Amino acid sequence: MIQSLLIANRGEIACRIIGTARRLGIHTIAVYSEADADARHVRLADAAMAIGPAAARESYLVGERILAAARESGAEAIHPGYGFLSENADFAEAVVAAGLVWIGPNAASIRAMGLKDAAKQRMIDAGVPVTPGYLGEDQSAERLAAEAQAIGYPVLIKAVAGGGGKGMRRVDDAAHFAELLQSCRREAASAFGDDRVLIEKYILSPRHIEVQVFGDTHGNVVHLFERDCSLQRRHQKVIEEAPAPGMDSATREALCAAAVRAAKAVDYVGAGTIEFIADGSEGLRADRIWFMEMNTRLQVEHPVTEEITGQDLVEWQLRVASGEPLPKRQDELSIDGWAMEARLYAENPATGFLPSTGRLDHLDLPQTVRIETGVEAGDTISPYYDPMIAKLVASAPSRSEAIAALADACEDVECEPVRTNAWFLKRLLDAPKFQEGDVTTGFIAAHLEALCAAPVPSDALLQYAADDLAFDEAHVPGGWDNPAREFLQGRFGFRLNAPQRRTVRMLVDGAPSEVVVEDHALWFDTMRSSVTDGSARTYFEAGAAFTVAPYRVEGARGGAGGDGALLAPMPGRITAVEVGAGDLVIKGQRLMTLEAMKMEHGLVAPFDGTIAELPAAAGAQVREGSLLVRVEREEG
Structure with missing residues (x-):
């Protein structure tokens, strides 16, 4: 070793x-x-x-x-x-x-599988089924268009040296082929330095099925069964599971045997993944599953394979690289239960999946599932790298139990001020089609609007937040430890004939809201924990975070600044403040600079007036929706 x-x-x-x-x-x-x-x-x-x-x-x-x-x-x-x-x-x-x-595998194996056209030809020679298509040397636009016509639309144009979802274009008819071919070639040249492409038949009900393979230096190659990675957005995997739903034993045997032949064809050593595309229109069938490509490395989703097989694939890698034989023979490997992985990202699906960078002031990940993470509370999500926070991996005896466990885990994620996709993941897991195992790689795109609609806080959360604000404004000592004492101290006053009512006005993620607080009915409710930052509090519900602050100046709306309140449009850092409290400013005057997403955003006065509030200071990290400056209109 x-x-x-x-x-x-x-x-x-x-x-x-x-x-x-x-x-x-x-x-x-x-x-x-x-x-x-x-x-x-x-x-x-x-x-x-x-x-x-x-x-x-x-x-x-x-x-x-x-x-x-x-x-x-x-x-x-x-x-x-x-x-x-x-x-x-x-x-x-x-x-x-x-x-x-x-x-890892030797350089020759990496090269053999690195170019998609050469890899497909090698698979054909090894008897591995491949998607119908054109892999030829003639790269003229005329020849490629003719081959696409012969294959039959829709087709997929793919960069020969592609990967990671780049250099791929779906073409539905001949009229758009030339335009999309040029676009694909430009992207391929930019991303890979190689503009060559191949043409494949586009599968209308595609499922992404992949097989984990492992080889050693003693000539042994085994598979560790399949994973289903069909839930994707723009060719990037979102939720993965093992085994694949709807996979019968005969189809599994044929698929995994093909994967082993593929690995042996390149004398593979180490961990690798053979990726297949399946036509799921009639269920999973061996004659409707084709080779796509091989990833000559460990995959992001390898934990789901570990969970159903009880193996540590990183340990396998280290032992094989040390010259040892594979730790298990094929007949010693079996599937036990179901596993599912969700990728938790620092991004906001409601704003087109924009990354949300910054310091993780509050991060509480569920302890009910396996967590793979590279950050802790207090760390920073940098704009320089992939914004993954963690992988949440649930395992259970059945698929339905694994879904339920993972959905609960996504719901329990707490992260502030950085926003996450936890609520989006929960919506995917709750989708009836997914729960039935009836999804394709186009599922997210087909339901994107509903899946990405901004989360709305429940009435119970709004009531709880309003109660908090009412308490804060009353300045009653004693905190939340002793609700009875708060009552006796007269938090809302005392009436014999009816409960006391009060309308609380507040901003929820920058939008105005009014809630009637009545009596003390909510004091004993068990709600999710909140994070406080001055006058603002953040509440967590169903994987989403909601920042609640006192209502300001006739309702500041969404950070537009039209009514004088300028709110942070996204998490970031104040790099410069160019005014002071009480200063006179004119419309369009630059007030401060917010650095976010590797860019500087200048905040300007919405009208002539006076700086009435200036809670933000240079160097401060600010949350999305937090008040940065308020301008009071100059009358006349």
Whole structure:
């Protein structure tokens, strides 16, 4: 077994690898960019090496810096995780040439599966079914259009060197083929430096099914069954599960056998995934499932396979790279129960999935499911990298139980001020079609408007928040420990003939709301915890966060500033404040600058007036919807 391991990655996968390596007694070395100097994976590792500036292209993607860190730290092996350099054949060769152990397949296997056209031809030769299409050398627009016509529309144009959902265009008719071909080629050239494409038949009811394979240096190859990754948005996986719903034993046997043949065709060593596309219009059938591509690395969704097989795939990787045979034979592997994974991202589905960056002042992840994360409360979601917060993995004896457990976990996520997609994930899990196992890769796109509609707080939450505000305004000591004492102190006064009523006006995520608070009926309710920040409080419900603040100036609406109250349009940092309280300002005058999403946003006076409130200060991190400045109109 190797004794020291450098992890050429960051975030949750680096933390995941560290956990297994430590259990095996392996010394771990993290690498980090300037943005990750205090990241969780750095804190967890036994040692850490700086590798450059924040931008990945200047740090995590620079092979020479990774190798220099390995030499300086005395590492024996390098684990690339996934993403970054994990499927870079040149880097894999450089690691081996430097006398280090590469935790992954050899460079020849990576190259064999790296180009989609060559990989498909190799699969055809190995007897693996592939999607009908054109893989030829003639890349003229005329030839490609003719082949598309012969295949029959709709077709899919795919970059030969593509991956990650880039360089793909669906074409529904001949009239749009030339335009979409040019678009696909431009994107492919920009992303991969190669504008060659192939043409495939587009499957109208597609399901994404993939098989986990593993090979060793002794000629053994096994599969660890299949996963269903059909819930996708723009070709990016959102929720994955294992096994695949509706998969019968005969179809599973044929599919997994094809995956093993695919791995053997390239003398595969280590963890890999054979991805298939299935026509789900008539259920899963062996003759309606075709090879798409191979990922020559560990996958993001590997935990669901671990959960149903009881195996640690990172341990398998380390043992195989150390020269050991596979830990299990094929006949020793079986499926036990069901597992499901949701990717929790720092993004807001209601605003087109814009990333939500900033400090995680409050982060409470459920303890009822397996959590894979690279952050903790107090850490920062950086604009430089993928905004994943965590993977939530539920396992149970049945699919319905796994869905219920994962939905509950998504509902219990608490994160502030950074916004998450937890409520969006819960809506997916609650969708009747998904619960029936009847979804395709187009499900999210087909239901996007309903799935992404901004969450609305329940009446119970509004009542609770209004009660909180009424209490705050009354300035009654004693807190929430003793409701009876609050009552006796006369929180709302005392009447013998009827309950006391009061209308509380407040802003909920910047929008005005009025709630009638009556008596003390809600004092003993059990509600979700809240996070306070001055006069604002944040409440959590069904995976969503709602920020409630006192009503200001005739109802400040959504941060537009038309009534004088300017609210933060997204989480960010105040980089400059150019006015002071009481200053006279004129319409259009720049008041302050908010830095968010790697851009600066200038906030200007909506009309002539006086700075009445200025709660924001330079250098402060602010929440979405928080009041930054209020201008009082200058009469006359």
